[in-house]
Amino acid sequence: xxxxxxxxxxxxxxxxxxxxxxxxxxxxxxxxxxxxxxxxxxxxxxxxxxxxxxxxxxxxxxxxxxxxxxxxxxxxxxxxxxxxxxxxxxxxxxxxxxxxxxxxxxxxxxxxxxxxxxxxxxxxx
Amino acid sequence: xxxxxxxxxxxxxxxxxxxxxxxxxxxxxxxxxxxxxxxxxxxxxxxxxxxxxxxxxxxxxxxxxxxxxxxxxxxxxxxxxxxxxxxxxxxxxxxxxxxxxxxxxxxxxxxxxxxxxxxxxxxxx
DNA sequence: CCACCAGCTTACCTAAAAGTCAGTACCTTA
DNA sequence: TAAGGTACTGACTTTTAGGTAAGCTGGTGG
Numbered sequence: 124x125x126x127x128x129x130x131x132x133x134x135x136x137x138x139x140x141x142x143x144x145x146x147x148x149x150x151x152x153x154x155x156x157x158x159x160x161x162x163x164x165x166x167x168x169x170x171x172x173x174x175x176x177x178x179x180x181x182x183x184x185x186x187x188x189x190x191x192x193x194x195x196x197x198x199x200x201x202x203x204x205x206x207x208x209x210x211x212x213x214x215x216x217x218x219x220x221x222x223x224x225x226x227x228x229x230x231x232x233x234x235x236x237x238x239x240x241x242x243x244x245x246x247x248x
Numbered sequence: 249x250x251x252x253x254x255x256x257x258x259x260x261x262x263x264x265x266x267x268x269x270x271x272x273x274x275x276x277x278x279x280x281x282x283x284x285x286x287x288x289x290x291x292x293x294x295x296x297x298x299x300x301x302x303x304x305x306x307x308x309x310x311x312x313x314x315x316x317x318x319x320x321x322x323x324x325x326x327x328x329x330x331x332x333x334x335x336x337x338x339x340x341x342x343x344x345x346x347x348x349x350x351x352x353x354x355x356x357x358x359x360x361x362x363x364x365x366x367x368x369x370x371x372x373x
Numbered sequence: 374c375c376a377c378c379a380g381c382t383t384a385c386c387t388a389a390a391a392g393t394c395a396g397t398a399c400c401t402t403a
Numbered sequence: 404t405a406a407g408g409t410a411c412t413g414a415c416t417t418t419t420a421g422g423t424a425a426g427c428t429g430g431t432g433g
Contacts, residue, residue, distance in 0.1 A: 142287065142291070142305055142306060142307050143307050144307045144308035145308075146365070147365040147366050147368075147369040147370060148358070148361045148362045148365035150365070150369050151361045151364065151365040151368055151369055152286060152358065152361050152365075153283065155361070156281035156282075156286065157281075157420085158278065158420080158421080159421095161277060161281065162267065166267070173379090173380090174379070174380055174381080175379065175380080178380095180267055181267060182267050182268050182269045183269035183270075185421075185422055185423075186380080186381070186382090187381095187382085187383090187421080187422075187423085188420085188421065188422080189380095189381095190380085190381060190382075191420095191421090199368050199369075200368060206380090210378090210379090210428090210429060210430045210431080211377090211378045211379045211380085211429085211430075211431085212378090212379050212380050212381085212428085212429095213379075213380090214379085214380065214381090221364065221368075224360070225357075225360060228353075228356050228357045228360055229357065231353050232350075232353045232354065232357060233273070233277065235349070235350060235353055236273045236276045236277050236280070237273045239276065239346065240271070240272040240273035240275070240276040240277075241272050243272075243276055243324050243325060243346075244272040244275050244276055244324075245272060282390090283390080283391080284391095298409090298410090299409075299410055299411080300408090300409065300410080303410095310391075310392055310393075311410080311411070311412090312391080312392075312393085312411095312412085312413090313390090313391060313392080314411095315410085315411065315412075316390095316391090331410090335398090335399055335400050335401085335409090336399075336400070336401080336407095336408055336409045336410080337398090337399085337408095337409050337410050337411085338409075338410090339409085339410065339411090
């Protein structure tokens with residue numbers, strides 16, 4: 124690895140961007156970077172899944188938080204809820220276009236975290 | 249925009265990845281996706297900055313949370329603290345290589361959030 | 374006739390995150 | 404002599420996220 128650059132080359136328009144308090148992007152960021160929000164979005168990036176699949180996939184999530192997180196993401200237009208009127212009930216969740224766009228950015232981030240986590244958290248600097 | 253794909257084409261190795269509870273990546277993810285963690289990392293992606301700059305940049309942050317967030321990110325090896333022994337004190341913060349790597353993934357995410365936030369949060373679906 | 378499945382909702386409670394505010398050190402400028 | 408800038412720390416309180424556990428629906432299998 125080469126020297127660490129002191130300024131980022133990425134096209135930034137954050138001059139007065141995300142930083143102001145009360146900016147809507149703060150809220151949106153809170154939703155998608157919430158403890159379970161990321162996991163759900165990542166899980167759905169692998170394709171449509173039903174309630175019980177998600178519950179199993181996002182290990183440790185409670186039903187309450189699953190419901191809450193799904194509602195928030197649906198309200199934000201990131202995921203789609205498809206309830207089939209069958210008995211026993213069957214509800215499928217999937218990403219919307221917008222959610223898919225987002226997950227494209229989220230997946231590399233989570234992958235990076237996954238790769239670096241052990242080194243970082245359990246010492247071995 | 250075309251049809252929404254049902255499965256993501258990205259190379260995923262999450263089969264038994266981030267999802268297990270107690271996995272270190274959950275902790276790391278919590279650090280970097282914390283309310284202020286993202287903002288600080290993004291701010292530093294624009295280059296080295298001192299304490300008071302960051303305080304102004306991440307509008308609304310308290311001194312306590314700034315200190316706490318900086319410490320966590322430093323412990324994770326994502327940022328570097330450079331204290332000069334001058335009076336009045338001067339402390340500069342910058343990204344490490346690892347932090348720079350991460351910010352490369354974070355910046356597009358935040359940019360996306362910034363662009364989509366208004367639409368999403370204030371209706372106008 | 375009872376229990377069970379899936380997909381929730383609700384009420385209640387705890388723990389963790391974050392805010393408030395005061396204080397500290399040291400020197401400079403008014 | 405007093406106020407102010409910089410980079411903090413610590414005590415205390417509030418807010419919010421999250422966990423636990425129970426209940427509901429309405430057919431179906433035992």
